[in-house]
Amino acid sequence: MLLEHVLQKPRAWLLAHDTDQVAPAAGAAFLSLAAERRQGKPMAHLLGYREFMDYRFNVSADVLIPRPETELLVEVALRTIERLQQPTVLDLGTGSGVVAISVALGRPEAIVTATDISVKALIVAQQNCQQLGARVQWWQGAWYEALPPEGRFDLIVSNPPYIASDDEHLFQGDVRFEPSLALTDGADGLSAIRLIIAGADRHLLPGGSLWMEHGYDQADDVQEMLRKHGFRNVQSLPDLAGIPRVTGGTL
Numbered sequence: 001m002l003l004e005h006v007l008q009k010p011r012a013w014l015l016a017h018d019t020d021q022v023a024p025a026a027g028a029a030f031l032s033l034a035a036e037r038r039q040g041k042p043m044a045h046l047l048g049y050r051e052f053m054d055y056r057f058n059v060s061a062d063v064l065i066p067r068p069e070t071e072l073l074v075e076v077a078l079r080t081i082e083r084l085q086q087p088t089v090l091d092l093g094t095g096s097g098v099v100a101i102s103v104a105l106g107r108p109e110a111i112v113t114a115t116d117i118s119v120k121a122l123i124v125a126q127q128n129c130q131q132l133g134a135r136v137q138w139w140q141g142a143w144y145e146a147l148p149p150e151g152r153f154d155l156i157v158s159n160p161p162y163i164a165s166d167d168e169h170l171f172q173g174d175v176r177f178e179p180s181l182a183l184t185d186g187a188d189g190l191s192a193i194r195l196i197i198a199g200a201d202r203h204l205l206p207g208g209s210l211w212m213e214h215g216y217d218q219a220d221d222v223q224e225m226l227r228k229h230g231f232r233n234v235q236s237l238p239d240l241a242g243i244p245r246v247t248g249g250t251l
């Protein structure tokens with residue numbers, strides 16, 4: 001992949017030209033990237049992008065690297081709004097914008113709003129939005145505080161930071177290179193989810209839905225919180241590994 005990236009040629013071309021000489025500048029660029037990779041730098045940072053829902057999103061060290069399991073959140077979002085003519089959708093903690101932009105591209109007539117506390121993340125999200133030709137309104141700030149007061153939505157989605165601050169996964173693999181703000185709530189892993197659920201009734205339209213991605217062992221807690229706050233039809237959906245990964249309900 002690194003050689004494909006440096007030479008800007010597809011894999012089939014590389015296989016067909018496997019005895020060609022590589023130009024010195026390209027060779028040096030490849031060796032430098034390979035050295036960074038050996039030190040653990042994520043492929044998405046070396047390439048500068050990651051594919052998500054068949055779209056190519058720019059990725060930098062300022063945003064979470066989009067994960068395949070988050071595609072489930074987009075699929076649920078699109079299913080939830082499929083019968084609404086001009087649905088209003090809010091994505092809280094948008095990062096590189098993958099969820100908001102994928103929903104906006106999947107339903108161009110939807111009015112999609114996205115927020116993040118990180119200004120740097122919002123810059124990446126806006127670049128992605130422009131490059132992919134989507135229509136999304138962006139607001140900066142903490143969860144619902146970022147929004148203008150009148151905002152009410154048919155659907156709220158979020159992939160908030162849900163790793164507990166003492167979780168050993170924070171010190172392994174790609175995660176070491178991602179913004180801590182995108183990974184952990186600095187507490188028990190559920191504090192951002194708690195805030196999002198607690199504030200949902202003030203921002204959902206009657207009959208509106210909330211869906212959130214969460215950790216592999218958090219589905220029961222998230223379901224309980226949703227029911228306590230009056231949500232109906234609460235359910236969790238499994239990712240491709242069969243782990244309940246996305247939980248939501250209707251108010």
Ligand SMILES: C[S@@+](CC[C@H](N)C(=O)[O-])C[C@H]1O[C@@H](n2cnc3c(N)ncnc32)[C@H](O)[C@@H]1O
Nearest residue numbers: 064093094095116117118142143159160161182
């Ligand atoms: C797990 S990342 C998700 C990014 C993106 N939605 C995705 O799925 O790839 C969580 C995002 O929440 C943002 N965030 C963290 N704390 C926040 C807060 N208090 N208010 C709003 N956004 C916050 C982070 O900056 C980060 O972009």
